[in-house]
Amino acid sequence: MPAPQKPQTLQRNFGNNSAARRLCVSAVVLFTLTCALQLAAQSTGVLEVNGRIKIEGKQERLKRKRFYLFRGGLAENKSLIDRIRAAEFVSRDCFYCRMNASPEFRSWLKAEDCESPFCREITAEDAAKVPEFKAAVEKGSRQYAKKPALAREWLTTNLSPQLRDGFYLQRKKAIDGLLAGMKPLQSGMTDSVSVKAIFIDIPIKPAAGKSTETFLISNLAPFEIGTKSYVWACEVEIGAEKKAVRALPVPESGKKADKCEVFVRDILACDGQGCAVK
Amino acid sequence: MKIRSVIVITVFFAAAIAVNFLPRSAAQQRDRFSHSTTAHKKQDCASCHKIPTSNWLSARGFPDVAQFPGHVACASCHRQDFFVGNKPAFCAGCHTNAGPRSAPLFPFPVRSRSHEFATIFPHNVHQDVIARTRRGDAEVAVAHFVNASFRKLTDDPPKFNNCAICHETASSLPKFEPRMPAGQAPIAGDNFTPSAKFFKTMPSGHASCFECHYQGLEPVATNCAGCHRLTQPYFESAVVKRYSLKFDHSAVNDKGDLVHTRDCMTCHVRISGNGDLKTMKDADVPIMSCMSCHNHENDLKIELDKRAASKPFQCSYCHTAAIGALPAPPSHEK
Numbered sequence: 251m252p253a254p255q256k257p258q259t260l261q262r263n264f265g266n267n268s269a270a271r272r273l274c275v276s277a278v279v280l281f282t283l284t285c286a287l288q289l290a291a292q293s294t295g296v297l298e299v300n301g302r303i304k305i306e307g308k309q310e311r312l313k314r315k316r317f318y319l320f321r322g323g324l325a326e327n328k329s330l331i332d333r334i335r336a337a338e339f340v341s342r343d344c345f346y347c348r349m350n351a352s353p354e355f356r357s358w359l360k361a362e363d364c365e366s367p368f369c370r371e372i373t374a375e376d377a378a379k380v381p382e383f384k385a386a387v388e389k390g391s392r393q394y395a396k397k398p399a400l401a402r403e404w405l406t407t408n409l410s411p412q413l414r415d416g417f418y419l420q421r422k423k424a425i426d427g428l429l430a431g432m433k434p435l436q437s438g439m440t441d442s443v444s445v446k447a448i449f450i451d452i453p454i455k456p457a458a459g460k461s462t463e464t465f466l467i468s469n470l471a472p473f474e475i476g477t478k479s480y481v482w483a484c485e486v487e488i489g490a491e492k493k494a495v496r497a498l499p500v501p502e503s504g505k506k507a508d509k510c511e512v513f514v515r516d517i518l519a520c521d522g523q524g525c526a527v528k
Numbered sequence: 529m530k531i532r533s534v535i536v537i538t539v540f541f542a543a544a545i546a547v548n549f550l551p552r553s554a555a556q557q558r559d560r561f562s563h564s565t566t567a568h569k570k571q572d573c574a575s576c577h578k579i580p581t582s583n584w585l586s587a588r589g590f591p592d593v594a595q596f597p598g599h600v601a602c603a604s605c606h607r608q609d610f611f612v613g614n615k616p617a618f619c620a621g622c623h624t625n626a627g628p629r630s631a632p633l634f635p636f637p638v639r640s641r642s643h644e645f646a647t648i649f650p651h652n653v654h655q656d657v658i659a660r661t662r663r664g665d666a667e668v669a670v671a672h673f674v675n676a677s678f679r680k681l682t683d684d685p686p687k688f689n690n691c692a693i694c695h696e697t698a699s700s701l702p703k704f705e706p707r708m709p710a711g712q713a714p715i716a717g718d719n720f721t722p723s724a725k726f727f728k729t730m731p732s733g734h735a736s737c738f739e740c741h742y743q744g745l746e747p748v749a750t751n752c753a754g755c756h757r758l759t760q761p762y763f764e765s766a767v768v769k770r771y772s773l774k775f776d777h778s779a780v781n782d783k784g785d786l787v788h789t790r791d792c793m794t795c796h797v798r799i800s801g802n803g804d805l806k807t808m809k810d811a812d813v814p815i816m817s818c819m820s821c822h823n824h825e826n827d828l829k830i831e832l833d834k835r836a837a838s839k840p841f842q843c844s845y846c847h848t849a850a851i852g853a854l855p856a857p858p859s860h861e862k
Contacts, residue, residue: 397589442690
């Protein structure tokens with residue numbers, strides 16, 4: 251009788267499918283478990299960069315300054331350090347000097363240590379005193395004739411590009427050049443009160459036998475303080491157990507800061523004829 | 529037989545005429561305009577939208593796109609859709625009453641229709657632009673952008689001015705609800721109601737952006753793609769969602785002094801590095817920011833200790849019952 255053959259075949263096929271299904275399910279479970287274990291193993295850390303520094307006995311507070319976090323220490327980021335060492339940033343003063351900004355415009359920036367006209371309110375008095383602002387308001391008055399108040403409120407929309415965002419863009423370009431395609435793990439800014447930059451959720455992958463991993467923190471673009479500019483590139487050990495705190499050392503003459511490369515340069519300032527050391 | 533033939537022929541012609549009045553494409557369906565169609569995606573925004581539109585002064589008070597594109601923008605491709613029946617559905621995309629005679633336009637944009645564009649605002653770039661070189665201790669972060677809404681805050685604490693350019697203390701209570709962690713449903717509980725001053729406003733429309741970006745500074749007003757990305761249609765929600773609904777930005781102590789007087793970025797630490805809020809998966813204020821001050825008895829620490837000792841304990845210092853009854857996340861246990 252050929253009839254029973256069919257159920258047998260079906261049973262055999264079903265049996266094979268079942269085995270395959272079990273194998274598939276096992277593989278999926280195994281994969282999920284592996285992923286879950288990997289996720290569980292990836293711990294995170296917290297870093298606090300202290301923006302209070304001491305220069306020649308005087309405390310300075312680095313407010314609203316951006317820092318970048320990189321995986322690896324000074325040795326692993328040697329090419330970046332080399333690029334920072336070789337980099338030449340144009341100081342704020344020189345930038346606006348080269349852009350032929352009027353002395354009034356530069357004084358307005360200096361009065362509140364602004365980097366750009368977006369820094370603070372441009373008052374009616376400012377708009378009358380600073381030639382660039384005055385020209386922008388006049389241009390705006392013609393353009394927004396139906397709404398004359400807009401000319402001053404939207405003053406920056408009629409400023410020349412170099413004076414408006416030129417300084418920011420040249421800094422950004424210089425930072426992109428320094429990074430040369432590298433992607434910082436994170437970036438963060440110091441606040442203006444506690445003067446700390448906090449980095450959270452830093453993925454930590456400690457080497458075998460270690461509980462921390464080495465990272466590099468740098469401001470890349472120099473901070474201008476007094477007559478000098480400063481760039482820090484400092485190592486920091488970050489672990490999952492407790493918050494890492496990194497201070498920014500200012501090297502005393504002839505001494506090297508511990509686990510830090512600090513590049514201190516004289517700021518070139520505009521003296522009416524051109525740019526020279528202050 | 530003859531009568532039957534007449535009826536059939538009449539019905540046939542009537543149907544043939546009626547078919548002309550039925551929508552044949554999405555273009556002929558009311559409210560169905562989509563920026564996402566293949567043909568529309570090929571167009572440059574400026575090929576339809578004029579910036580500014582002629583009605584900007586009355587509609588907005590500043591140069592803006594305040595009106596639908598004119599007939600010419602549609603007619604080059606949709607000419608036949610203008611002439612379908614007496615009341616072409618196509619016209620109802622912009623006009624309140626479709627028909628051959630000029631009818632009023634809907635206010636632009638139509639708020640009740642789904643949005644098709646997401647707005648990208650990089651907080652990190654803006655934080656850099658408003659940063660100053662000043663290091664002195666005497667000042668606090670003073671105002672920055674030239675802003676139509678700028679007010680010199682002589683009585684208010686000035687430390688929030690940086691962010692306050694766009695985010696001011698709310699004057700009316702917004703709609704609010706607890707922000708639930710993924711996969712969690714809110715648990716009914718207390719009837720805590722925050723007041724308006726708990727919240728900060730958020731800019732809407734072009735007013736804040738155009739003050740600096742109208743022209744010159746990229747992305748300029750004509751560069752729509754500089755800020756907007758085409759997305760799946762969605763309805764914008766006016767509901768503010770918070771994990772910690774009990775946090776009061778304007779809280780005062782017994783003496784009436786403001787408590788939360790630090791820089792916004794002291795707590796909103798994830799913001800300064802963020803290029804697009806939609807990519808931020810977690811709260812922009814991590815609990816460690818709160819713990820730097822609220823780590824005493826009767827506040828977070830005691831609640832977390834109680835929570836660890838007894839699971840039914842409900843956290844209420846920061847959270848309403850909707851969140852406070854959920855298991856404490858790992859971030860709270862560090």
